[in-house]
Amino acid sequence: MNKIRITKKFGFETGHAIYGYDGKCSNLHGHSYKLYVTVIGTPIDDYNHVKNGMVIDFTDLKNIVKSEIEDVFDHASVFNKNTPHIELAKELKDRGHDVILVDYQPTSEMMLIDFAEKIKNRLPENIALHSLKLEETSSSFAEWYASDQ
């Protein structure tokens, strides 16, 4: 069994504010997030299969991550609904802005935990989520590894 890792890179522009944080990131601001999604599996070995030689079609992986994360988070702002930021979020939403309410602090770490669950739920049975990397700025990133959990 030859296990192979497949990675696809995604990007989305998202606003967030870290409520209660003791620095500039408590302000509403945005990032050009880069998300690297790595799955692992065995390439299909069947000449009659249209996906022969693939662990997962890059296009299928793209469609999963786009619909679960990229399309949802792109040009939206994320707020922790358990903080007074819920008022700000409500105001923005009422004025037609795209707002995502989450029940965690929207740090890179917590967003990755959320993304890992969303992606795992959509992967075919024979393919596992291996790791995620989320770049918040050109010098800051967080990683999630299945082997660490």
Ligand SMILES: Nc1nc2c(c(=O)[nH]1)N=C([C@H](O)[C@H](O)COP(=O)(O)OP(=O)(O)OP(=O)(O)O)CN2
């Ligand atoms: N562990 C974490 N620390 C911080 C997070 C985070 O998600 N996890 N987030 C922030 C802010 O959102 C901030 O935008 C990013 O911080 P930082 O890398 O310090 O950003 P800078 O642009 O100031 O970094 P440079 O060193 O100038 O590139 C804060 N901390």
